[in-house]
Amino acid sequence: MEILIVEDEREIAEIIQECLVAEGFSCCVCHDGNAALQLFAELQPDLIILDIRLPGIDGLEICTQIRQKPVANDPYILMLSSRGEEIDRIIGLSTGADDYYIKPFSPRELVARVRALLRRRLRESDRLGSIKTKSFTIDLEQHCINRHLDPESTEQLDLSSSEFKLMALFIKHPGRVWERGQLIEKLWGDDFFGEERVIDTHIARLRKKVEPHASKPIFIQTVVGVGYKFEDL
Known part of the structure; x- marks a missing residue:
């Protein structure tokens, strides 16, 4: 399964990628909103790890645009943010995110959240046949x-x-x-x-x-x- 990591802090993006690749996932990384939308169109990933604060188009707008696009492979979106206020989580989820995780994060828990979302995709695929x-x-x-x-x-x-x-x-x-x-x-x-x-x-x-x-x-x-x-x- 393909995972797109959208994170402007390169060290954090590298940590996420290393953790997921070690678990056998295929990952692609970008660092700004415009590149994220382009890669989304090209890759049609199964899951997107999306930081809210990005140069150019922010994560909330990216999430909104992705949810408005008619695609065969509608991805799960795990949103990352350094802000943990309840209103931020509500806004993030209201734009179409499936999960919301606060930085700094535990790499082990992040991988667990990714696996949980992808298991959900497999269960849904089984029901769809x-x-x-x-x-x-x-x-x-x-x-x-x-x-x-x-x-x-x-x-x-x-x-x-x-x-x-x-x-x-x-x-x-x-x-x-x-x-x-x-x-x-x-x-x-x-x-x-x-x-x-x-x-x-x-x-x-x-x-x-x-x-x-x-x-x-x-x-x-x-x-x-x-x-x-x-x-x-």
């Missing part, structure tokens, strides 16, 4: 997955039932590291009998269908000594 990442859209009702070749074209992947379940699991939990045994339990439960390494064969087949170059995977990554994780950076 589809999940969209930067490169893939999975339709849970139609049982199909499309890969985005460019902004205007997609291709439907020809996946077996097991491959679909595996890819759906990865897409629902970006950045999570899965042990082989965990993947087997999710796919086949108690009906599986055999060696855990069989999952490597399924991963190899899936990579041939979803990766631009299966020998150099960028989406389904191997975590040496543990298992696999999905990234869509």
Whole structure:
């Protein structure tokens, strides 16, 4: 999932980015309001961490403009402010922010708030029957997955039932590291009998269908000594 960090204090922006990247998130950073609106249009991020006080267009106006734009991927907005008065929180939330956090902040709590908002997006996507990442859209009702070749074209992947379940699991939990045994339990439960390494064969087949170059995977990554994780950076 893509996160846009809009913070004019570069040291704070760097701390936020380092914390989120360490947790497996893809992040883009900018330091003023005009750049924020441009990047929002280009990236269509899943979540925006937005400082209120910015040069140029302030965070409140950015939030208002984003909420007025008709977009397919409506982002969650976590607003940051050094002012903690109740009226400021009310104004921030009234412009369309989903959460409001006061600086100075705990990096650990910030990450927890980000995860909570993104979990909410996944739950909502499940109810809607589809999940969209930067490169893939999975339709849970139609049982199909499309890969985005460019902004205007997609291709439907020809996946077996097991491959679909595996890819759906990865897409629902970006950045999570899965042990082989965990993947087997999710796919086949108690009906599986055999060696855990069989999952490597399924991963190899899936990579041939979803990766631009299966020998150099960028989406389904191997975590040496543990298992696999999905990234869509």
